[in-house]
Amino acid sequence: MTMLTILGMAIVTMVPRFIPAFIMDRLALKPWVNKWLNAIPFAALGALIFPGIMSVIEEAPWVGIIGGLVAAAIALLNVNVIFSVIGAILTVFLLTM
Amino acid sequence: MKEEVVMETEQSIGSAFKQGSLAGMPIFLGYMPIAIAYGVLASQSGLTIFETTMMSVLVFAGAAQFMAANMMAQGALFLQIVVATFVLNFRHFIMSMSFMNQLKNYSLPWKFGLSLGLTDETFAVSALHKKETNKENSMFFYLALILTAYFSWIVGSFAGALLGEIIPSQLSDSMGIALYAMFIGLLTPSVKKEWRIGVVAVISMLLNFIFSEFVGLDTGWAIVLATVVGSLMAIPMMKEDDAS
Incomplete structure (x- = not known):
């Protein structure tokens, strides 16, 4: 049962990680979207710290x-x-x- | 910062790999104590050494693994743990959108493979090495960075499960600051170069504080919302080529 839980955890962690690999190149990115994506690391770091x-x-x-x-x-x-x-x-x- | 013209600088696979491992060293060192602490906690929660290590191999997400070990100790159900893991790790979806945009010139198999190794730390360090994508064989840079982190996480978890309670608790408590210190150490030089980045980070800190303490959202959703809203608010502030 523990291994099954671990597998379940692995799947729900993996899927959100890889979906953007498939969708990101289909979007024609406007400059503002680029700015948004470039700002994500810094916003994420802030939220992770405090x-x-x-x-x-x-x-x-x-x-x-x-x-x-x-x-x-x-x-x-x-x-x-x-x-x-x-x-x-x-x-x-x-x-x- | 000035964006360079996209022209690949020559670089051998070996040299890209070596540079990537070096860039991953701070994560290697930061993960080790946390992974050991996770291994200790997981084995105290009743997981076998094999289960403890396999969770690190298959899930590779620190906070979620700590939470799961705690929940298992309290006898939580399969579905509760899986749903809580999804919520806590959903932030990687947002991070992966940014990371995949950075890697947009790579082939799909590379993007897919590298996306699987995305954690808070590998994402942050990769984002600060954006210029690597202008080099030949740069995928090996990111691959080595991720593998360095992954290796540390797995070895540390295994060691923690083996060692059990040998490590004094005051030392393992002190290690709890390691990843926060890494985030701060990664953020500070960018803020020094561009103050707007500091404003973005502080805004999402405050948003996260409000969402988690006052609105009462789960940690996972609070971080996702703070990251999304904080980075959206950054759009009018940032110049096109910031953040490289």
Whole structure:
């Protein structure tokens, strides 16, 4: 039964992923549609970050926020994303000690 | 940013693959702790090592796998888990529309194959490497990026299922910030170059907050709606060649 559930999950995850592969080239894209599609990554990143980041430590929302600010500060230095990740993990680790 | 004239720069398959793996390294490192945490949780929820690992192989969607493991532990029914997974992962449909537009010059088998590897992270990193599509054999760049992430996700899940509770909880709690930090680390340089991008991101943050906290939508629908409305509001703000 568990494997069946996993297969069901796989199908409902896969289908929305691949449908655009079949439909996107049939649409003649107007400039505004192009602008919209180009903006999606940034809108998605925003929605993925907040408010989810406040639930990193369920009982202390500010810990996630501070970790995120540290990640942003490091990213401003134009270094690899990895350093933002490590910096944020360390921050949360220290704040929850 | 200035859009380049579409003329393919020469590039060997091997070099495209190598560049793609390098671009995927931050995802590799970001996924590893999360995947281990998932493996630990899934095995605590009563899944076997095989089931835990196969879920990563077949589903490859972090948040949904955490949710499913939790739901299984609580004895949720097949249909509840599958519907919840659909809702949570529907955002990939919106992301895939953007990704497929980026890959519009590829053949259908390539588009189909690469679409299957779309996650929040592989999508975000690919979108920030839009210029790769001007190079020869660039499909191998995206393939390697996705495979690097996929490999990390599967290996991490397997390791987590094996290790069980060896990892101290304070460390695994701290790892929970990893993917958020990656999203922020990916977004910040673009905002630094073009402030309008920051406005778009903040608008969809606020929309997501309103939809999830005040309107009471499921996390999945709140993210989908915030992404769609936020990016639509960006249309009058963005220049044609932004976001490259």
